[in-house]
Amino acid sequence: KKKLSLPEYRLKQYAQLSLSEGAVTATEEELLQQIYTDQLATGKINRKYLFALAGQLEDAVRTGVGSNDIDYNAPDHLFQSLLEANVQHFSAAKSLALTQQLNQIKNRSRSFSEFRSQAEPLLSNYNVNWMRAEYNHAVAAAQNGATWMRMKQAADVRPYWEYQTVGDDRVRPTHQSMDGLIFRIDDPEAARVFPPNGFGCRCEGVSRADLAGREVSSLQDAIGALGSDWQTMNDKGFAVNFGDAAQVFTRSQDYAQGIDPNTLTWRSYNLKSATAMKKLPALQAGTMAARELERWWKDRRGRHDLDEADRIRLLDYRDRPILMDRNLVDDLKERKQAALLNLLEDLLTNPDEVWLQENPGTLQRLMLKFFRGRALLAGIAFGNDHPEQLLSLTVVDLPDLVRAGILTLAKR
Numbered sequence: 001k002k003k004l005s006l007p008e009y010r011l012k013q014y015a016q017l018s019l020s021e022g023a024v025t026a027t028e029e030e031l032l033q034q035i036y037t038d039q040l041a042t043g044k045i046n047r048k049y050l051f052a053l054a055g056q057l058e059d060a061v062r063t064g065v066g067s068n069d070i071d072y073n074a075p076d077h078l079f080q081s082l083l084e085a086n087v088q089h090f091s092a093a094k095s096l097a098l099t100q101q102l103n104q105i106k107n108r109s110r111s112f113s114e115f116r117s118q119a120e121p122l123l124s125n126y127n128v129n130w131m132r133a134e135y136n137h138a139v140a141a142a143q144n145g146a147t148w149m150r151m152k153q154a155a156d157v158r159p160y161w162e163y164q165t166v167g168d169d170r171v172r173p174t175h176q177s178m179d180g181l182i183f184r185i186d187d188p189e190a191a192r193v194f195p196p197n198g199f200g201c202r203c204e205g206v207s208r209a210d211l212a213g214r215e216v217s218s219l220q221d222a223i224g225a226l227g228s229d230w231q232t233m234n235d236k237g238f239a240v241n242f243g244d245a246a247q248v249f250t251r252s253q254d255y256a257q258g259i260d261p262n263t264l265t266w267r268s269y270n271l272k273s274a275t276a277m278k279k280l281p282a283l284q285a286g287t288m289a290a291r292e293l294e295r296w297w298k299d300r301r302g303r304h305d306l307d308e309a310d311r312i313r314l315l316d317y318r319d320r321p322i323l324m325d326r327n328l329v330d331d332l333k334e335r336k337q338a339a340l341l342n343l344l345e346d347l348l349t350n351p352d353e354v355w356l357q358e359n360p361g362t363l364q365r366l367m368l369k370f371f372r373g374r375a376l377l378a379g380i381a382f383g384n385d386h387p388e389q390l391l392s393l394t395v396v397d398l399p400d401l402v403r404a405g406i407l408t409l410a411k412r
Contacts, residue, residue, distance in 0.1 A: 024116070027052050028123050035102045036112050039270065042103045045095045047269045047407055053094060053131075054408070057087035060135045061248065064142025071305040072313055072321040078387045079149055081320060082246035083142055085363050088356055089261060090134075090249040092406045097255035098126055133199045134249075140196040141242040141249075144204060148194055148243030151207045155185040160208040160216070161194070175203055177225040181217040182208060189219040191241040193226070198238055246384050262357050266403040269410070274370060274399040277412060283371035283395065285339035293338050297329060314390070316348045316367075317409075322380060323389040332393065340376065340393050343369070347376055352412055357405035362386075366402060370412065375399035 024032070031049050034040035061083045065076060102119055109115035151161055163178045165171040171179075175197065183190035185207075195203035223230045233239040237250035251257075266273070288296065297312070306313040310326040332338045351367040352375075358364075365380040365388070377399075379392035396402055 024120060024123060025127075028127065031098075032102070032112075032116055032119055034270075035099070035106050036115055040099055040103075042100045043096065043268065044099060045092065045264070045269050045407075046099070047271070047410060049098075050091055050095045050269075050407065053127075054088050054091035056131065056135055057091060057138050057248070058084050060138035061087060061142045064139040064144075065146045066143070073305050075149060075153075076146065077321055078382065079146060079243075079246060080142075081382060081388060082363075082384065083145070083248050085356055086247045086249060087138060088406050088408050089358070090254060092261055092264070093254040093256040093259055094126070096259060098122075100256070137196060137199050138248045140201060141247070144195050145241075145243035145246070145248075147205060148191075148241060151185055151205070152243075154207065158207040158209045159185055160211065161185055161205045162208050163193070163195070163222075164204055164206050166202045171202075172198070172229070174226045174229040175201065178203070178222060180214075181221060181225065182211055182214050183217050183222075187218070188241075188244075190217065190222065191244060192219065192239050193222040193233075194241050194243070196238070196242070197226075197229075197233055198236065260358075261406045262359075262404055264405060264407075266400060269407050271403070271407075271410065272412065274375060274403070277370055280370055280372045283343075283374055283376065285342050288338040288341060290333070293329065293333060293341070296341055297326070314345060314348055316380075316388075317351060317354075320388065322348060323387060325389070328390060328393065337394070340395070343376055344378070344393060347378055351378075351409065353403065353407070354409035355403065355405040356408050364405075365408075366405065368399060368403070370399065373397070375402075377402060 027048055031040070031046045034046060040046055061080060065080050065083070101122060105118050105122070106115050109118060151158070160182050163181045163183070165175055165179045167179075178193070183193075185191075194205050195201055197203065226233070230239070237252040240247070240250055242248065300312045300314070301307065301309075304313040304315065304321060306323075312324050314322045314324055316322050329338070329341070332340060347367055347369045350369075352370050353366075353368040355366040355368075356363065357366065362381050362383040365382070367378040367380065369376045374395055374397050377392070377394050377396050378390060380388050381391050382388040
């Protein structure tokens with residue numbers, strides 16, 4: 001087997017794709033068995049494969065962004081969450097496309113061995129060849145995107161950026177012709193050629209305090225240097241600044257085009273209905289009197305680099321900061337549900353399921369903890385201009401109705 005030379009960043013809770021050539025992994029074998037036995041029709045997703053795929057790309061994002069063990073007020077946390085949401089969408093679209101293509105192969109196969117033999121080249125492309133390019137691009141997009149965001153923060157003292165290649169014999173000629181061009185950071189058009197500018201691009205942008213005797217370049221100068229590659233960048237979804245867009249993959253790069261992830265439900269992933277879950281505990285939130293509520297709030301004020309009278313910061317299962325406003329606490333008190341606060345932090349740090357939903361201008365993460373006959377639900381919203389914030393905490397009596405979107409975590 002030929003192993004890829006990739007960093008050993010792995011999510012412990014999910015099986016990973018081996019990313020090896022010439023072998024069908026256990027995850028892929030299960031996928032093939034489900035397809036052949038009609039357990040995974042077109043439009044459905046094998047969640048183990050999805051988690052393995054998304055896990056690789058999420059690790060690539062973390063590798064690219066780098067350590068964010070800094071104060072929780074830094075924008076790196078939100079940027080990383082946005083990139084992770086982007087690769088989760090990409091992974092869901094890729095999973096759906098693979099399921100469809102494997103079903104097409106199955107329908108023209110006369111036996112499982114024939115199906116498996118014909119599927120292996122497709123799996124090799126999806127999970128080795130293309131995955132290699134996607135992983136490396138995710139590292140590059142995250143790294144350069146994070147660099148761009150930090151450059152913008154320091155643009156008052158370092159207002160320029162210079163295009164640089166790695167300077168070896170593998171650099172594309174058109175990218176080499178860009179080497180040394182200097183652009184203004186506040187030029188949104190020129191920002192579109194900030195690297196990476198194609199799969200496998202290893203170029204970078206470097207901040208500059210002055211021009212060092214050179215002239216400022218424009219997008220038109222860059223287009224002249226890139227030649228026909230500029231049209232290729234547009235066609236392939238690379239004529240975009242991945243930092244400003246907070247994306248790793250543009251929608252034009254999705255394997256399955258035009259999917260609405262909010263239409264995916266628990267059935268799409270072959271999950272059990274909440275009513276079929278066994279040995280669930282009863283929901284016991286206890287009580288929380290007014291004095292206890294005030295103590296709860298006071299105890300959490302000032303934590304995690306936030307000291308505001310009307311806002312606290314909690315942490316979730318990814319150690320990612322989640323804001324919570326005082327008005328949500330007051331709303332729970334008014335609805336006589338303040339006792340749910342006793343269960344909130346366990347829900348955030350140890351959810352049973354997490355779903356990502358996409359709405360115009362915002363993303364929503366739904367965290368669920370299942371109990372006998374019901375579930376505790378936290379709704380968290382975030383977007384390019386607003387960090388992750390807890391907007392709702394409620395008990396749902398029909399959990400299956402809210403189990404929709406891109407499944408990003410499932411423990412049952």
